[in-house]
Amino acid sequence: MLPPSTRRSLPMALLRAREIVMARFRPMLARHDITEQQWRVLRVLAEAGPLEATELAKQASILPPSLTRIIKAMEERKFISRGRVKDDGRRTRLAVTAAGQALIEELTPERIAIYDAIEKRYGAEQHQKLLDMLERLILSESSEGR
Amino acid sequence: MLPPSTRRSLPMALLRAREIVMARFRPMLARHDITEQQWRVLRVLAEAGPLEATELAKQASILPPSLTRIIKAMEERKFISRGRVKDDGRRTRLAVTAAGQALIEELTPERIAIYDAIEKRYGAEQHQKLLDMLERLILSESSEGR
DNA sequence: GAAATGTAATTCACGTGTTAATTAAAATCA
DNA sequence: TGATTTTAATTAACACGTGAATTACATTTC
Numbered sequence: 001m002l003p004p005s006t007r008r009s010l011p012m013a014l015l016r017a018r019e020i021v022m023a024r025f026r027p028m029l030a031r032h033d034i035t036e037q038q039w040r041v042l043r044v045l046a047e048a049g050p051l052e053a054t055e056l057a058k059q060a061s062i063l064p065p066s067l068t069r070i071i072k073a074m075e076e077r078k079f080i081s082r083g084r085v086k087d088d089g090r091r092t093r094l095a096v097t098a099a100g101q102a103l104i105e106e107l108t109p110e111r112i113a114i115y116d117a118i119e120k121r122y123g124a125e126q127h128q129k130l131l132d133m134l135e136r137l138i139l140s141e142s143s144e145g146r
Numbered sequence: 147m148l149p150p151s152t153r154r155s156l157p158m159a160l161l162r163a164r165e166i167v168m169a170r171f172r173p174m175l176a177r178h179d180i181t182e183q184q185w186r187v188l189r190v191l192a193e194a195g196p197l198e199a200t201e202l203a204k205q206a207s208i209l210p211p212s213l214t215r216i217i218k219a220m221e222e223r224k225f226i227s228r229g230r231v232k233d234d235g236r237r238t239r240l241a242v243t244a245a246g247q248a249l250i251e252e253l254t255p256e257r258i259a260i261y262d263a264i265e266k267r268y269g270a271e272q273h274q275k276l277l278d279m280l281e282r283l284i285l286s287e288s289s290e291g292r
Numbered sequence: 293g294a295a296a297t298g299t300a301a302t303t304c305a306c307g308t309g310t311t312a313a314t315t316a317a318a319a320t321c322a
Numbered sequence: 323t324g325a326t327t328t329t330a331a332t333t334a335a336c337a338c339g340t341g342a343a344t345t346a347c348a349t350t351t352c
Contacts, residue, residue, distance in 0.1 A: 004261050006189045007205075010167050010273075011182075013280040015207055018160035020287045025157070030341085035307065036157075043152045054330065059153075061161055066308055068332055073307085090317045090330040115150050121286045127156075130279050133272065134159040140267045141166045176311085181337065200300065212338050214302055219337085236300040236347050 010137075024114050028107060037062060039107075041070050042079060042096060046104050050095040052085060079103060156283075170260050174253060183208060185253075187216050188225060188242060192250050196241040198231060225249060 006012055022036060029039055037060075044060040045051060051059070057067045071094060074080040079100035085091035096104070119127045152158055168182060175185055183206075190206040191197060197205070203213045217240060220226040225246035231237035242250070265273045 004258075006186065006193055008277055008281075009261070010264070010277070011164065011171070012186075012207065013277055013284070014160055014164035014167065017280045017283050018157065018164060019207065020284055021156050021160065024287070026340090035340095037308065040152065040158075047152055052330085061158065061165065063309065063311095064331065065310080065333075069307075088318070088330085092331070112150075115155070118156070118287065122283055126279065126282065130276075130283065131154055131156070131159055133276050133279065134163045135154075136272065137163050137268055137276065138159070138166055141170070141264065172310090181310095183338065198300085209339065209341095210301065211303075211340075215337075234300085234348070238301070 021118060024118060025111070028110050028114065032103065032107065034103075035070075037066065038070055038074055038079075041067070042074065042100055042104060045080065045094060046096045046101060050093055053092045053094060056094055074100070167264060170264060171257070174256050174260065178249065178253065180249075181216075183212065184216055184220055184225075187213070188220065188246055188250060191226065191240060192242045192247060196239055199238045199240060202240055220246070 004010075025036070025039075029036060034042075041056065041060050041062060045056055048056075048059060053064070053067060053071070056062075057064050060067075062070065071080060071082060071092075075082055077099075078097055081095050081097050083093045083095070085093050122130075150156075171182070171185075175182060180188075187202065187206050187208060191202055194202075194205060199210070199213060199217070202208075203210050206213075208216065217226060217228060217238075221228050223245075224243055227241050227243050229239045229241070231239050268276075
């Protein structure tokens with residue numbers, strides 16, 4: 001096990017890979033004046049259905065302080081609605097509004113086209129394999145302890 | 147090519163994978179009061195030798211505005227020195243100081259131990275394969291055009 | 293050699309990442 | 323019941339990511 005050169009290391013490779021993939025989506029998001037994180041939150045919430053904040057944060061890989069700000073912004077723009085959970089005054093229940101759903105549907109064709117283009121350039125099999133390997137990495141590290 | 151669910155998509159998988167890997171290094175960095183990005187800049191500069199700002203930014207995957215701030219902070223702490231390039235008053239020449247080198251050397255054993263533990267949990271072969279696949283993804287997307 | 297163009301670095305503005313502290317409400321315990 | 327502890331969400335503080343604008347210096351063009 002050689003000491004990893006910074007160039008060939010997981011942190012760098014994962015960072016670069018993510019940057020270069022996201023770069024393809026950024027023009028689309030910028031045209032609609034939403035951030036990458038706002039888009040992620042919106043999609044996760046739409047796919048999962050109404051969620052509490054903690055659960056949404058976990059599923060979207062967003063930390064609670066960021067989620068608070070993101071929800072605030074998206075509530076003002078009427079893409080997400082916020083309600084209280086019955087029987088527990090601490091919890092917040094979040095849902096996608098009709099306007100939020102409309103935004104998702106508006107962007108979906110382009111989003112798919114962009115993703116498919118990436119997949120095509122990389123190769124569909126490679127793509128599936130990479131997703132599997134990333135999942136395995138996440139699993140191998142996520143047992144909290146070590 | 148199915149529309150990617152947010153859960154199984156490259157952006158999410160790359161994000162989560164990177165987060166979970168970096169989480170292992172954060173305690174070490176926090177103990178020395180340096181950020182992940184400062185550490186990356188320092189190591190890239192140490193490995194490559196003195197560089198101009200633009201080149202360092204590229205190699206460390208840091209945008210110029212961030213690099214400006216990072217260099218400022220690390221210059222104040224004497225980990226990096228800043229000089230002018232002869233014959234071109236616009237360019238900045240950056241180098242690791244002795245204190246910077248000492249910091250690197252102090253952290254290197256732990257850094258290697260952390261990385262090796264990750265590699266061991268994931269599997270050395272898988273690890274190399276994953277690095278290869280990530281490099282390929284970066285290459286397949288980095289031809290600017292598409 | 294002066295004006296126009298190009299480039300490196302910085303600054304600005306705003307949103308997010310991160311950790312720690314705080315607030316509000318539940319749950320637990322005495 | 324009342325006090326303590328736990329939990330959900332927010333707030334605070336500071337650093338980075340990002341795109342746009344600015345500044346300073348070089349290069350090109352006329």
